[in-house]
Amino acid sequence: xxxxxxxxxxxxxxxxxxxxxxxxxxxxxxxxxxxxxxxxxxxxxxxxxxxxxxxxxxxxxxxxxxxxxxxxxxxxxxxxxxxxxxxxxxxxxxxxxxxxxxxxxxxxxx
Numbered sequence: 001x002x003x004x005x006x007x008x009x010x011x012x013x014x015x016x017x018x019x020x021x022x023x024x025x026x027x028x029x030x031x032x033x034x035x036x037x038x039x040x041x042x043x044x045x046x047x048x049x050x051x052x053x054x055x056x057x058x059x060x061x062x063x064x065x066x067x068x069x070x071x072x073x074x075x076x077x078x079x080x081x082x083x084x085x086x087x088x089x090x091x092x093x094x095x096x097x098x099x100x101x102x103x104x105x106x107x108x109x110x
Contacts, residue, residue, distance in 0.1 A: 050080045062086040066110060075105035 054060050064076075074087070079101075081091035088105035096102060 053080055053085045064108065066108060069108065069110045072110045074108045074110075076108060078106055079103045 050060065062076075064074075077085050077088045077091070079092040079095050081095050082089045083091065092101075092103050092105065
């Protein structure tokens with residue numbers, strides 16, 4: 001029997017289209033129980049994500065009032081490698097090349 005499922009993924013959203021609940025119920029009555037394989041993925045940063053920024057603080061938190069920004073577009077660091085943290089200085093490019101990562105800055109528009 002053909003599968004009608006299709007998954008579309010977009011920035012944290014997942015939409016699944018498939019057969020109706022009635023169709024699934026009929027299939028379950030007529031088919032043997034499927035075998036499920038246990039798959040588990042764990043992602044951990046070796047040595048922590050933050051290499052050296054404000055390590056004496058319990059939690060690094062920065063707040064910005066958008067109306068007080070001096071530039072119409074401000075880039076904020078998300079790779080924790082910036083020498084101008086919390087602002088981005090482009091250090092993510094070197095980090096991405098060395099690790100194969102794809103992190104970039106958070107851009108805040110005024």
